[in-house]
Amino acid sequence: MSWLRALNATARSGLTIQRRRLEPLIAFRGAAGLALVVLLSLDIFGPAVAASSAFGAFQAAIASFQRSWRARPVLALLSGGTLAVSTFLGYLSGAHITLFMALIALWAFLAGLAWAAGPTAGVIAASNVAMMLVTVTLPTSVPAAAGHAAMIATGAVVQAGLIVLFPIRRWGAQRDALADALAAEADYARRLRQDPVAHFDPEPFVTARSAATVTRREARRRPAALHGTRGIAERVRPVLASLADPAIGAAAEGPERDRVRELLAAAGSVLDTAAHAVRHGQPVVIAAPALAVLEAPDNSDVLTGPARRAAARLATLLRDVVETAQGEGTTTDTEPLVRPTLVRMAPVVLRAVGKELHSHDSPVLRHAIRIAVVAAVGYLIGFALPFGHGYWVPLASVMVMRPDFSQTYGRAVARFGGTLVGVAVATTVVQLAHPGPYPSGALAVVCAGLMFLLMRTGYAAGSACVSAYVVFLLGMSGLAVDQTVRDRVLLTLIGGLLAMVAYAVYPAWETPRLRNRLADWLLADGRYAAAVVAHYADPAGARRDDVRDAVLASRTARIAWQEALERAAHEPVRHRGLSRSAAADAEEAMGQLGRAAMLMEAHLPSRSTTPVPAARDVADALLHAVERGAKDIRQRRVPHWDEVRENLAAWDGEGVPDQVVRSGAGLLLNTLDQLTAALEEEAPRPRPQPAERP
Incomplete structure (x- = not known):
């Protein structure tokens, strides 16, 4: 510009x-x-x-x-x-x-x-x-x-x-932040009806998490509706995405897809109602048609496999959202998010x-x-x-x-x-x-x-x-x-x-730093995906907190990228290694990478589930690849993912019975390839050598 x-x-x-x-x-x-x-x-x-x-x-x-x-x-x-x-x-x-x-x-x-x-x-x-x-x-x-x-x-x-x-x-700003997050999730559910791979901006949930961070004294006085609702609502989003996704959830067409569209519409209605109730401090009154769709006994007949599990999980989570929004439910969050005092x-x-x-x-x-x-x-x-x-x-x-x-x-x-x-x-x-x-x-x-x-x-x-x-x-x-x-x-x-x-x-331009921001985002998303895949390798010994911490780091990196990209768009400097078109394509690929990890997170196995030992090798290969890829992006090189591809090929040879983990891993590799394609045009090309004289 x-x-x-x-x-x-x-x-x-x-x-x-x-x-x-x-x-x-x-x-x-x-x-x-x-x-x-x-x-x-x-x-x-x-x-x-x-x-x-x-x-x-x-x-x-x-x-x-x-x-x-x-x-x-x-x-x-x-x-x-x-x-x-x-x-x-x-x-x-x-x-x-x-x-x-x-x-x-x-x-x-x-x-x-x-x-x-x-x-x-x-x-x-x-x-x-x-x-x-x-x-x-x-x-x-x-x-x-x-x-x-x-x-x-x-x-x-x-x-x-x-x-x-x-x-x-009192507590109006915190109520608005939580209500905005619920309303954004309701809008996401409705958009998934038409676009099964629709994007979701996590900023409302980041804001709601910041609003939920209180001092010890404030935690004792916080309204019941503001305690636990956000945590349950965050678990709804990956379930919505996995239910709508054609690769992991319902089929792209047919009765299964029609039922999923009805479930998504009902989920949007419930989340909107909960958002209105939280914002105004009123009781939650769920519309009868939405409740009937979510709890319909024939959902288990129409839906099969991961889609059926996602539908059952969605109904349970939405019921918990309604109960906690009314201050009647219980939450697994035993400790509040504590904000330190000014002295600390x-x-x-x-x-x-x-x-x-x-x-x-x-x-x-x-x-x-x-x-x-x-x-x-x-x-x-x-x-x-x-x-x-x-x-x-x-x-x-x-x-x-x-x-x-x-x-x-x-x-x-x-x-x-x-x-x-x-x-x-x-x-x-x-x-x-x-x-x-x-x-x-x-x-x-x-x-x-x-x-x-x-x-x-x-x-x-x-x-x-x-x-x-x-x-x-x-x-x-x-x-x-x-x-x-x-x-x-x-x-x-x-x-x-x-x-x-x-x-x-004496400027501080953001444009030259875009590659570093993209590398940070890749590293955060890659660690998130690796933590999810590793969970399938050892369900009994894995810690869900590792996945949760990786999710938060991924959100932080994504928002930092978006803020940097917005600032760079108004700067009067030419791009240095990352044009607007390449940045847009890279952002699309990174969004799909985080989404693929989220789809797998929605079906994290319980401790009693049969492990998938080969997932450990894929998780390690993925982690090493994104660390090397982040370094390549910073140094204006094109990242490659041969290590991940080789491990997935060996995985296919062994046979993986879990449909979710295999399909999700394939989506991860596809999105990494999309990122490579977005950055190939920006790679510096070698200068042509002058022809030798005869």
């Missing part, structure tokens, strides 16, 4: 307003907490302290809107507390520009590294740097800095207290940061270096320009910068467009109406409430609201009343351009 097309695509994405479900009650709660802090601070301490406390309450509310499964009060307190510390240090060094620039660079670098702990930590850390740039402009003495920092923390405490006292739709997370985060620091090609490290340099240079530029209040330059830069290209450029355009609208409206109101402290505070609260309401619809809308919020809040304390719309917009434009130039000069 050329630079012109990339800039056009990112600009359009940044200015897009998405239709999302609004949450007015949560937005009102955040605005109410901010209003309470502003009014009390104005009445007791005056405008300057009120502005500081307002930034703390505002930042805490923003943190509670982040996509995180940690408790919202904890996020609010963490955000407000770190902002208080940041602002206090900023006050101490604010009188010395060199020292303050060094502090800004250090804080921005640490904020960039915070992305190693996840997007939520990265966003909160970057927002702290941006808010610190504004709060330190409020006039105060060094002894009063601690008081301002304390008021910032107080604002966060107020927001956290309101979240605790007035919970809105500290060593994990430090190890992740250390890993990024030692990787010179790390996107997180490059982002940290970029944002540190841009923040310091932006502050110096703003200080040198004759407009005054030059913090608008680094403020814009820090808020738009992200580790990847598309988000940075899209947010830069959205920031400029939103700031143009927000600053124009707010500055015009201030200069024409000259509102006093209380009206300015009220207008700031209104702008913050609008941002809380609209922030998930697009960054442009949020930027307009937050820009107006800053103008009104500083106007409340008597600052920046002399700054015009032109000045603020120009400084914001400079900050956005600075961020864009920094990424162009």
